[in-house]
Amino acid sequence: MSLKYEDVIAKYEPVLGLEVHVELGTASKMFCGCNTIFGAEPNTQTCPVCLGLPGALPVVNEKAIEYTIMIGLALNCSIAPFSRFARKNYFYPDMPKNFQTSQYDEPICINGFLDVEIDTDEGIKKFRVEIERVHMEEDTGKSLHMGGATGRIHGADYSLLDYNRAGIPLVEIVTKIVPGTGKYAPEVARAYVAELRDILRSLNVSDVKMEQGSLRCDANVSLRLIGSDVLGTRSETKNVNSLRSVERAVRGEMIRHAELLNKGERVVQETRHFQEDTGLTRSGRSKEQAEDYRYFPEPDLVPIVPDATWIETLRAALPEKPSTHRKRLQEAWSVPDKEMASMINADVLEIVEATVNLGADPAKARGWWLGEIARIANEKDVTAADLPITPKDVAEIVALVAAGELTDKLARQVIEAVIAGEGRPSEVIETRGIKVVSDDGALMAAIEKAIAAQPEVAEKVRGGNLPAAGALIGAVMKETEGQADAAKVRELLLKHLGQ
Amino acid sequence: MAEISRDDVANLARLARIDMAPAELDHLASELGVILNAVARVQEVAGQNVPPTSHPLPLQNVYRKDEVTPSLTPEAALSAAPASEEQRFKVPKILGEEA
Amino acid sequence: MIIKRNAADMAAALASGETTSVALTQAHLDRIAEVDKEVHAFLHVDSEGALAQAALADKKRAAGEKLSPLAGIPLALKDVMVQKGIPTTCGSKMLEGWRPPYDSTVVSKLRAADVVILGKTNMDEFAMGSSTENSAYGPTHNPWDLSRIPGGSGGGSSASLAAFEAPLAIGTDTGGSIRQPAAVTGTVGVKPTYGGVSRYGLVAFSSSLDQAGPCARTVLDAALLHEVIAGHDPKDSTSINAPVPAIVAAAKNGNVKGLKIGVIKELQGEGYQAGVLNRFNESLELLAGLGAEIVEVSCPYFEYALAAYYLIAPSECSSNLARFDAMRYGIRVGDASGVSAEEVMNLTREVGFGREVKRRIILGTYALSSGYYDAYYGSAQKVRTLIKQDFDNAFLKADVLVSPTAPTTAFKIGEKADDPIAMYLNDIATIPVNMAGICGMSLPSGLAEEDNLPTGFQIMAPAMKDDRLYNVGAALEAALLSKWGAPILSHVSGLGARA
Numbered sequence A: 001m002s003l004k005y006e007d008v009i010a011k012y013e014p015v016l017g018l019e020v021h022v023e024l025g026t027a028s029k030m031f032c033g034c035n036t037i038f039g040a041e042p043n044t045q046t047c048p049v050c051l052g053l054p055g056a057l058p059v060v061n062e063k064a065i066e067y068t069i070m071i072g073l074a075l076n077c078s079i080a081p082f083s084r085f086a087r088k089n090y091f092y093p094d095m096p097k098n099f100q101t102s103q104y105d106e107p108i109c110i111n112g113f114l115d116v117e118i119d120t121d122e123g124i125k126k127f128r129v130e131i132e133r134v135h136m137e138e139d140t141g142k143s144l145h146m147g148g149a150t151g152r153i154h155g156a157d158y159s160l161l162d163y164n165r166a167g168i169p170l171v172e173i174v175t176k177i178v179p180g181t182g183k184y185a186p187e188v189a190r191a192y193v194a195e196l197r198d199i200l201r202s203l204n205v206s207d208v209k210m211e212q213g214s215l216r217c218d219a220n221v222s223l224r225l226i227g228s229d230v231l232g233t234r235s236e237t238k239n240v241n242s243l244r245s246v247e248r249a250v251r252g253e254m255i256r257h258a259e260l261l262n263k264g265e266r267v268v269q270e271t272r273h274f275q276e277d278t279g280l281t282r283s284g285r286s287k288e289q290a291e292d293y294r295y296f297p298e299p300d301l302v303p304i305v306p307d308a309t310w311i312e313t314l315r316a317a318l319p320e321k322p323s324t325h326r327k328r329l330q331e332a333w334s335v336p337d338k339e340m341a342s343m344i345n346a347d348v349l350e351i352v353e354a355t356v357n358l359g360a361d362p363a364k365a366r367g368w369w370l371g372e373i374a375r376i377a378n379e380k381d382v383t384a385a386d387l388p389i390t391p392k393d394v395a396e397i398v399a400l401v402a403a404g405e406l407t408d409k410l411a412r413q414v415i416e417a418v419i420a421g422e423g424r425p426s427e428v429i430e431t432r433g434i435k436v437v438s439d440d441g442a443l444m445a446a447i448e449k450a451i452a453a454q455p456e457v458a459e460k461v462r463g464g465n466l467p468a469a470g471a472l473i474g475a476v477m478k479e480t481e482g483q484a485d486a487a488k489v490r491e492l493l494l495k496h497l498g499q
Numbered sequence B: 001m002a003e004i005s006r007d008d009v010a011n012l013a014r015l016a017r018i019d020m021a022p023a024e025l026d027h028l029a030s031e032l033g034v035i036l037n038a039v040a041r042v043q044e045v046a047g048q049n050v051p052p053t054s055h056p057l058p059l060q061n062v063y064r065k066d067e068v069t070p071s072l073t074p075e076a077a078l079s080a081a082p083a084s085e086e087q088r089f090k091v092p093k094i095l096g097e098e099a
Numbered sequence C: 001m002i003i004k005r006n007a008a009d010m011a012a013a014l015a016s017g018e019t020t021s022v023a024l025t026q027a028h029l030d031r032i033a034e035v036d037k038e039v040h041a042f043l044h045v046d047s048e049g050a051l052a053q054a055a056l057a058d059k060k061r062a063a064g065e066k067l068s069p070l071a072g073i074p075l076a077l078k079d080v081m082v083q084k085g086i087p088t089t090c091g092s093k094m095l096e097g098w099r100p101p102y103d104s105t106v107v108s109k110l111r112a113a114d115v116v117i118l119g120k121t122n123m124d125e126f127a128m129g130s131s132t133e134n135s136a137y138g139p140t141h142n143p144w145d146l147s148r149i150p151g152g153s154g155g156g157s158s159a160s161l162a163a164f165e166a167p168l169a170i171g172t173d174t175g176g177s178i179r180q181p182a183a184v185t186g187t188v189g190v191k192p193t194y195g196g197v198s199r200y201g202l203v204a205f206s207s208s209l210d211q212a213g214p215c216a217r218t219v220l221d222a223a224l225l226h227e228v229i230a231g232h233d234p235k236d237s238t239s240i241n242a243p244v245p246a247i248v249a250a251a252k253n254g255n256v257k258g259l260k261i262g263v264i265k266e267l268q269g270e271g272y273q274a275g276v277l278n279r280f281n282e283s284l285e286l287l288a289g290l291g292a293e294i295v296e297v298s299c300p301y302f303e304y305a306l307a308a309y310y311l312i313a314p315s316e317c318s319s320n321l322a323r324f325d326a327m328r329y330g331i332r333v334g335d336a337s338g339v340s341a342e343e344v345m346n347l348t349r350e351v352g353f354g355r356e357v358k359r360r361i362i363l364g365t366y367a368l369s370s371g372y373y374d375a376y377y378g379s380a381q382k383v384r385t386l387i388k389q390d391f392d393n394a395f396l397k398a399d400v401l402v403s404p405t406a407p408t409t410a411f412k413i414g415e416k417a418d419d420p421i422a423m424y425l426n427d428i429a430t431i432p433v434n435m436a437g438i439c440g441m442s443l444p445s446g447l448a449e450e451d452n453l454p455t456g457f458q459i460m461a462p463a464m465k466d467d468r469l470y471n472v473g474a475a476l477e478a479a480l481l482s483k484w485g486a487p488i489l490s491h492v493s494g495l496g497a498r499a
Ligand SMILES: [Zn+2]
Pocket: A029, A032, A033, A034, A045, A046, A047, A048, A049, A050, A051, A167
């Protein structure tokens, strides 16, 4: 029986630290001119440099430096007047040189912060996450583990390596310990990663797709007894590749640590891997036998001494902060806090905005994305943004409803059909023959038919019992297969029955 | 003076991924001890106030434009591979976890 | 015999139509076939490729194309330099059979100048050594006495010149690997300013020290080759982006009148063979006779250079050589069912590397490891600063600095094989130049009276002042030639009647 979260936080204070790796969206790799297209055929985007062939030498991609400085500035960091690459030495088959060209004691950006807001028991509360450093490095290749039963590394007979990803520019953003989160540690972790992702997206420096690995989060968690200042041993959970998983991983690790500590056992300092299916972590490489990375300055690269005017130009060109942007939208759309929070939580703010920008009424756009579309997304266990329906589709539907050419009910059918892949809204309407029946003659025929079928109800309405009209309206709607405008039917019916 | 034990060398060999036999470890331990005693004299003059030199020339800010240049063909990339399969490098099973 | 001429004279013969590049190349291939069983300068001879390149040069000449001064001249390439499709082993079993899929920049420049590459020359494994005894493919023998070493690591290149197997060769110099072999074989070798010649495609030993350069039988030939391979390379971040000094002009107009020549007090005396010092002093007298002013300078920190070198070079090599792991290229040892990648790496590196290479990898791993970094690698980098300062001060007093190149003449094969420290002392006079990144030349200063073997005279100039080497070298060479009456290599005795 696992421990309850309330029992964990009653006794322990979580100590949280986050490391986020972001693949930059440059056209070419960090140190060579190879392409960076995701999903290319294996080993088609490699060269002597990124394969680590003997004799090959790296040359830094200027755009990667620029993007990293932009990230540092957006995270309120200082840009180091002098920084360098260093070699991190360890052997791993997916790393062609058996060292990673990274930054060590001289990172390019230091000492920043990012504020995040959490919906707490006491209302919206702000937490400041301090950034220790933002540094540049390179990604590794990808291995496929073959044979055995699981396709996992354990039990495999051999592995196949593809180095297309080796050398893609990577930025690592490391927080300081985030103090005072208390029971909200999982939510703070999630909100931080979400906010960071929004910032990176607004900077247009990465496609920040967690599911494709272009944004990856490692969560470091330890517990300390409330009232004690002795830090616990931390675990480092890798492979956390969705916002929801960030929250689950932190919560899960807090519970796991607490269970160990309560039993008088110790937490092992190790790397753990998050399992999407179970929400649990499993043990990875133990760090008991400490790795010794033997960092030293990369002799094949020269120091980075960014020009002050370059930095100021980049600073001046920074886009509006996502948090400021959200405040502005909230005001413009007059949305209450709670509903704003639910849009953020459902991760639909950006698509709603895009829909509004295409002319849709903010309340209607919000209503569709948070309502019908969110419901379908939920059913399919994906996010609304992943469904094959675009802001343009929704804006079109909103416009059709406003023009009286679709009823809400018909609009729902159109949305379902678009998501089912039947085409764009106009195509769905065309092929399904969906239209609002507003022709008085056709409606009157249906009304007379309904009255003939239920004469006693018609009598009641004639006698002034207006609510009874519902049954007749329902019959008309059924007869017209929902294509009639219910308000119009009601108007005609009541008039016909002398009301 | 620097004393290097066989265990020290074994640990270094592990870090350097070299599978040394015990006799080789012993031999290297004694050689390394001698060499380290000879090179340790750098410490005599390496004062606090001396800045380190890691690059012989004072170059800085050497970059390339973010432009895609041709890659090797996969055939060329894999041409020297001891083994390959499905256009990938085939390697023995990997024990460790990804870093 | 045309093969005994200098490259400049061969070029004149090609230009005048006296001979063709194909004939010249064939003459060298014949010479290699005749003597290389005894000398073992070459690891691979590319007869077919060389004759094809020669034919192309002849065709261009016949068509009246404008050609480089060395077009059609054969050259021997040190096996540390990558050449597309041609076996490149670096003298190591590890790379047995490896054919690189790309050209080094030096090779590209040689091709562009229509220089004919005869083949790859023997060397100490991964350029670690001073005798070429550390080659996995057996030692090279000194043409002056086949029982002696030809210097190292570039003993194959220097021996090929002294045996008239090639008029030009490419070497690389990390701590003296061009200059010391030149000294003990009676040839000329130049280590250009660090960054003067691209390192792209030079299989790295110690990245911050490695530098490729020309090897030849005369100062002018070295200058002509130096000019072909020098210049900025955007593929090498440490390449100097400035015009190459006018080295050929300097080699043609050697004149030391009024020049200040600084004799480094610390690079003579104890440990130097009497015959070496005698020839050095005679050369100084000749230079004084030509109008140079001889001054004495002191470089007190040079006594720490060897110690610092044997920390920096092994540290960098421990990282540079990590890529040889049996995964992507090179040999693979122990790959059997159930054996892991890690074990295969361990076994391959044990078998694939020779003793000296493993010794340096382990030493470098130690010097970089946490807890020892500051005491060893860090301190060595500080010594590097002090050595640079010594040079800076000395160059305030003199235009060039001079010393014997190597403390002794060629020793017997096997003589120092079991004493690494004694072996390391060979480089005592050449290492400071690499540590400071400046340029240096060795040229023959006559035969030592004790053993009738060649001695070398070293000239050192500030960074990017490589022309000064050629100016002084050409003046001294001319004075020595008129004193001797014939080039020193006319006395080469090891090959008996064939010499
Ligand atoms: Zn590449």
